[in-house]
Amino acid sequence: MRHISNYSRFAAVLLCTMLSLLIQVPAIAQTEAVKDPDPWQFEFTPYIFAAGMNGKSGIGPVTANVDMSFDDIRKNLDQGLMALFEARKGPWTYGFEGVYFKLKNEGVKSWQGPLGNTSTGTLEATMTEQLYGLTVGYRVLDEHTKVDVLGAARYTQLDANLNLAVTTGSSLLPDGSYSVSGSQSWWDPVIGARVLVPFAEAWTLVGYADYGGFGIGSNPTYQLLAGVNWQFSKSVNAKAGYRYLYQDYQNGNFVWDMKSSGFYFGAGFKF
Numbered sequence: 001m002r003h004i005s006n007y008s009r010f011a012a013v014l015l016c017t018m019l020s021l022l023i024q025v026p027a028i029a030q031t032e033a034v035k036d037p038d039p040w041q042f043e044f045t046p047y048i049f050a051a052g053m054n055g056k057s058g059i060g061p062v063t064a065n066v067d068m069s070f071d072d073i074r075k076n077l078d079q080g081l082m083a084l085f086e087a088r089k090g091p092w093t094y095g096f097e098g099v100y101f102k103l104k105n106e107g108v109k110s111w112q113g114p115l116g117n118t119s120t121g122t123l124e125a126t127m128t129e130q131l132y133g134l135t136v137g138y139r140v141l142d143e144h145t146k147v148d149v150l151g152a153a154r155y156t157q158l159d160a161n162l163n164l165a166v167t168t169g170s171s172l173l174p175d176g177s178y179s180v181s182g183s184q185s186w187w188d189p190v191i192g193a194r195v196l197v198p199f200a201e202a203w204t205l206v207g208y209a210d211y212g213g214f215g216i217g218s219n220p221t222y223q224l225l226a227g228v229n230w231q232f233s234k235s236v237n238a239k240a241g242y243r244y245l246y247q248d249y250q251n252g253n254f255v256w257d258m259k260s261s262g263f264y265f266g267a268g269f270k271f
Contacts, residue, residue, distance in 0.1 A: 006108050042087050043271070045266045046082065053260050058256075064125060077137040079100070079102045087123045095152075145197050147194070149191070153187055186217035218247050235271065239268060
């Protein structure tokens, strides 16, 4: 009987403790909510940018006119990775975007060599491009339509190698070589704005525009985006739209005057 009594007292103490905790948890949660009414919100979005490229790439004495569709790029894509991470607290947003891709043996339509060069042939390009963006945004309108103003720093690194398969004439370069390579990296300050407009249950229109460079890096660079987000669950949403990015950068004999445009598709995971 003494053991039963001890067990009874222990069970009673345990039950009282559990009831006390159950009573205190809502109070604690309410206190935390009072302390931080705007908790941190995070979203990670891997995506695909199905872009084509059109423009001019120059390395030393060689300038190549680039005109590649997404299908051309897809066939010669060696590696690719694209993702966006955003953190929001109250009206503030902090973002990091990374884009990495490598094209191998991509043929270009036309090229120009040094003055007096009589070579003809196909020119193949192997290019690695890395884009990294750090963004800070502030929500200036938070009603049915939401508007964020943003400031960003965009880093670009390019590594390119042009190889000539000569069919007639002399070699591509005066030194007798058949290839030329170069590497450049630069930062662009960027300012922009983003607009979010809900138009149906779980659906939101997205518009984005930025402009930058200002001669510090590119002169200029700008980007336009129009898309739609579908919040099909509490923590996951689908994203799709069209994106256009232009960069005009020149440093000595290195030229990157390029337009990248196409559809994007991604999935955002909120936590």
